[in-house]
Amino acid sequence: MPISDVALLQKRAGLYIRQTKCREALLLLDQAIRLDPKDATSWYLRASAKIEMERFAEAVADCEQAIAINQNYADAWSKKGLALYNLGQYQPALVAATRAVSLNANDASAWYIRGICLEEMGKSDEAEIAYAKSLELEIILDIKDESKRIRK
Amino acid sequence: MKTNMPLSKPIRRFISETERMLDTEITLLRKPDAAPGGTLVDVYTYNIDKNIIIFPANYIGLLKDFVIAKQCTHLFIKGAAAKKSGYKICSFTSDSVYTGMRQIYLDALKDEVKKEKKLPVKKLLEMLFILYRQFHEDINELPWNPIVNARVYYRMPQLRKTQLYILLKDGKQDMDEMEDMMDIVPRRYFVLDKSMFYARDLYLSKTLPSDKLTPVVNIPQMKKFDHLEVKEMLTTRWTHTAWYQSKVFGDNMLTIMEKHLNVDWSGDATLDYYATLYETGVSLTNALLAFMSMKDWFIWEKPKHLLAAQEQMAIYEQDALKKIFGDLIEDT
Numbered sequence: 372m373p374i375s376d377v378a379l380l381q382k383r384a385g386l387y388i389r390q391t392k393c394r395e396a397l398l399l400l401d402q403a404i405r406l407d408p409k410d411a412t413s414w415y416l417r418a419s420a421k422i423e424m425e426r427f428a429e430a431v432a433d434c435e436q437a438i439a440i441n442q443n444y445a446d447a448w449s450k451k452g453l454a455l456y457n458l459g460q461y462q463p464a465l466v467a468a469t470r471a472v473s474l475n476a477n478d479a480s481a482w483y484i485r486g487i488c489l490e491e492m493g494k495s496d497e498a499e500i501a502y503a504k505s506l507e508l509e510i511i512l513d514i515k516d517e518s519k520r521i522r523k
Numbered sequence: 524m525k526t527n528m529p530l531s532k533p534i535r536r537f538i539s540e541t542e543r544m545l546d547t548e549i550t551l552l553r554k555p556d557a558a559p560g561g562t563l564v565d566v567y568t569y570n571i572d573k574n575i576i577i578f579p580a581n582y583i584g585l586l587k588d589f590v591i592a593k594q595c596t597h598l599f600i601k602g603a604a605a606k607k608s609g610y611k612i613c614s615f616t617s618d619s620v621y622t623g624m625r626q627i628y629l630d631a632l633k634d635e636v637k638k639e640k641k642l643p644v645k646k647l648l649e650m651l652f653i654l655y656r657q658f659h660e661d662i663n664e665l666p667w668n669p670i671v672n673a674r675v676y677y678r679m680p681q682l683r684k685t686q687l688y689i690l691l692k693d694g695k696q697d698m699d700e701m702e703d704m705m706d707i708v709p710r711r712y713f714v715l716d717k718s719m720f721y722a723r724d725l726y727l728s729k730t731l732p733s734d735k736l737t738p739v740v741n742i743p744q745m746k747k748f749d750h751l752e753v754k755e756m757l758t759t760r761w762t763h764t765a766w767y768q769s770k771v772f773g774d775n776m777l778t779i780m781e782k783h784l785n786v787d788w789s790g791d792a793t794l795d796y797y798a799t800l801y802e803t804g805v806s807l808t809n810a811l812l813a814f815m816s817m818k819d820w821f822i823w824e825k826p827k828h829l830l831a832a833q834e835q836m837a838i839y840e841q842d843a844l845k846k847i848f849g850d851l852i853e854d855t
Contacts, residue, residue, distance in 0.1 A: 389555065389580075425527045456529055483529065483584035490532050502531070503684070505584040510688050516581060517692075 377403045377410055384416050393420040411440040415447045422454055430454040434467075445474035449481040452488075461488045472504075479508035524549055533679050534588045534595075540792060541595050545602035548573040551591060555580040560693065561590035567601040567610050568826040574598055585685040592679055596671045600804070603797030610801070613663050613808065614824035614832050621843040623658070623820040624651040627709065628847055634709040642707060648852075652840040654712055659821060665719050666807040669726050669784060670800055676731045677788040686731070694724050714768045715815050721773030726780045730788070779814055783807040 380403040387396035397420050403413040418433035434451035437444050452468035455461075465488040471481035482505035489498035524538050528551060538549055547566060554577050561578040564571065576598075578590040604610040615623075628651055635641055642650070676686060697720040705713055783806050790796045805823070812818050832839070844852045 391553075422527070427527075453529060457527060480583045486584075487529050487531050499681075502585060502681070506586070506685055506688075509582070509584050509586050512581065513586065513692075 377407045377413065380406075381410075381412050381416055384420070388416065388420050388423065391423060393423045396420040397424075409440055411437040411444055411447065414440070415444065415450060418447070418450045418454065422450065422457070425457075427454045427457045431458070443474055445471050445478060445481075448474060449478050449484070452481060452484040456484055456488060461491045464488045465492070477508055479505045479512065482508065524551070528553065528587075530591070531585070531588050531681065533681055534591055537592060537679070538595055541599050541602070544792070544794060545599065545606070547602065549595065549598070550575045552577045553580045553587075554578075559696075560689075561594050563594040563597055565598050565601055567598075567605045568612070569830070570827075585682060586689070589675070589682045589685040589689055592675045592682055593671050596674050596678070597667060599792070599797045600667070600670070600801045603794045604801035606794055607798035608802070610826065611805075611823040612826055612829055613659065613821040614829035615659060615821055615839070616832065617835075617839045617842050619820055619822055620652075620655060620839040621846050623655040623817065624840075624843045625847050626816075626820075627651050627654050627712065630709045630711050634711075640706075646707065648844060650707060651847075652843070654708060655820070656836075657716070658712070658815075658817065661716065661719060662808060662812060662817075662821065665723060666804050666811060669723050669730070669780065670786075670804050670807075672727055673730050673784070673786075673788045674800065678792075683731075690724075690727060690731075694720070710768075714772055717769035718772035718776050719811065721769050722776035722780050725773065725777045726784065729781075730784075776811065776814060779810045780807065783810055 380399045384396040384399040384403070387393065387399070397417065400413055400417040400420060403410065404417065407413070414433045414437035418430040418437065421427070421430040421433060431451055431454045434447045434454060437447035438451070441447070448467050448471035452464045452466075452471060455464035455467060458464075465485060468481045468485040468488060471478055472485060475481070482501050486498045486501035486505055489495070489501060524535075524542060530538075541547075542549055550573055552575050557577045557579045559579060561576060564575040564577065566572065566574055576591055576594045578587055578594075582590060601610050628647075631642075631647060631650070635647075672686065672690070676683060698717070700716075784803060786800065786803055790799075809818075812821065841852075
């Protein structure tokens with residue numbers, strides 16, 4: 372299979388992840404990584420699938436691979452924060468989530484991870500600020516989704 | 524609790540507490556097509572082993588937490604009732620369906636006389652059961668809404684901003700509901716349905732008044748509510764509508780709500796406390812049914828009864844139509 376098919380594999384895997392068919396996604400992403408190990412998106416998507424499957428430590432490793440290829444990969448930082456949070460590693464999770472929001476201030480999920488990590492670390496004032504930002508972004512997305520539904 | 528998703532501390536604590544007190548298990552499930560307010564599939568209503576709270580996949584942060592908090596509170600109320608006095612809900616029988624549909628038909632006749640454009644007979648017949656079911660659904664949901672919302676507001680202050688947004692959204696949706704049926708549905712039922720939502724919104728605006736809408740007002744679409752509190756926001760919305768009759772009936776329903784929802788919302792989370800919330804919901808439901816002259820439309824029964832009744836729905840509808848119209852109705 373040529374490298375150009377990697378994008379196709381990623382697209383199909385992304386659909387599987389959205390449908391929570393993570394085993395199927397994983398097979399495709401393993402293939403994509405074999406074809407082009409330098410494609411950060413494949414590592415990131417594999418991390419997403421592994422988080423769904425509760426394989427958090429492996430997900431962290433995949434995120435690190437993605438970040439090694441592209442240090443400014445905001446989504447990979449965000450996923451790394453989520454995986455680390457699930458491993459109970461709040462301080463490194465906070466670092467990853469903070470990096471994610473500095474790269475993409477509109478990532479509601481990363482702001483939320485930041486909030487819950489800060490809360491776990493007893494920094495409730497800072498957590499409140501992160502939660503407020505996350506909520507603001509979530510509401511904007513929700514209003515957009517609502518408008519789309521109405522237009523349909 | 525079975526989940527791999529991140530949750531804020533108060534929610535995690537609340538879920539664990541609910542599981543411990545009810546001696547049950549809660550699973551959280553993200554679904555792309557879930558209802559915006561989430562869905563609770565619980566062991567007290569359905570023949571299943573564990574409780575499932577389903578919420579929309581696009582809710583990733585506090586919106587998700589609030590939906591879970593609301594559904595978990597409702598689960599606690601149901602579970603406490605089941606453990607204490609027994610959990611019942613509004614169900615129906617062939618007779619009660621007949622009573623309801625007959626009343627709707629009589630009221631529809633009065634309306635039809637005044638209408639220039641008459642409703643086709645087939646549509647009129649269909650509308651009787653649709654409307655009956657609409658009220659059944661609403662009466663099983665609406666009285667619990669202010670109870671659950673008030674409890675979450677006092678129990679989890681961290682979620683108040685999120686709650687304001689959801690209330691705003693829910694309220695708008697409920698106002699829009701049935702609007703396209705305004706000319707079809709007999710006026711009395713349109714007004715009563717709207718009045719219930721009016722009363723709920725006004726009750727909540729009085730009970731949850733203390734939070735400003737920040738950061739909700741930072742959002743461009745929400746700018747028009749700047750400097751408003753939730754009380755002003757909800758009352759402004761209703762007083763600006765042309766549904767004067769809904770307001771008149773709704774004000775009476777509000778008085779009923781205030782009388783029945785005389786509860787300490789910040790009470791300790793014990794089985795007794797949540798069982799009291801259940802009793803409060805039952806008495807409010809009965810009072811609203813009495814006010815709407817629908818006392819004989821529904822009966823309090825175990826959830827199993829309702830599940831069986833739902834299987835018989837088509838038969839009950841057909842039986843009621845035959846009783847109302849006699850030989851004019853053919854078997855289908």
